[in-house]
Amino acid sequence: MPELPEVETSLRGIEPHLRGRWILRLVVRQRQLRWPIPSTVDAAVAGRQIIALRRRAKYLLLELEHGTLMLHLGMSGSLRVLAADCPPGAHDHVDLVLTDGSCLRLRDPRRFGSLHWVPPPIQAHPLLCNLGPEPLSDAFDGNYLYRRARDRRGAVKGFIMDSHIVVGVGNIYANESLFLAGIHPHRPAGRIARARYIRLAEHIKQVLDAAIRKGGTSLRDFVREDGNPGYFAQQLRVYGRGGEPCPNCGKALRQQRIGQRSSFYCSDCQR
């Protein structure tokens, strides 16, 4: 599930419940996630205060005084803030129990999520140190994309989904932004004009921002910290709409796999 807007929604939802609070203990029911959770994490966080919460790419960062708890939601992860005595379900793998009687609970049916304890400096962590810019930052724009696309022959869709190029753009928002920019997802990244990349970068920013304002996209698993879904699914123009009419021209939308992922596009409006 979670692309940048869903992770950002989770961050904004949990932040008021966690910032400044003290951790009683970490309860891990399932250690086998994307990477096994080392048991050393439990002792590292117990009794510590949560100073601040941040997001980098699709990672949620809970900053303590002496290091960072780094959390990824994978494909099916979601976070809720609940009373610590609320009975856990089958896929509720981790509770971060606070001293006020509440807990942050990670649910992740597919177990592609992860939890790391990272001593400072956080940016030196191997999973973070080679990432591209944040799409909503000033460091990301059409000129940057154009420059990075030189000599790249792979499809533009894979290019904008590559976290070394830009972070946070997953399959849903890649499809949506390419449609909005009128670019065919299969076009080689190196064969797109600068002006079209400027348009694409603007649409990536706009669609991510719009999705954040709607609380993200809920297709299956994703819920916000209070258990409610996000409402951006209703605004999706092409994702999941193979065979339906193009919102621009009415021609049936195509569905095709590009790089192992389903792609949706209009073969007339996207070139």
Added chain:
DNA sequence: CCGGACGCCTGTCGGC
């Protein structure tokens, strides 16, 4: 370095 394929894991859905 680049690009494509694979695998991690569970749940759901469509077809037979």
Added chain:
DNA sequence: TGCCGACAGGCGTCCG
């Protein structure tokens, strides 16, 4: 109704 394969929002790793 049951079984089986395909597919699902991510991403590190391996291989050519």
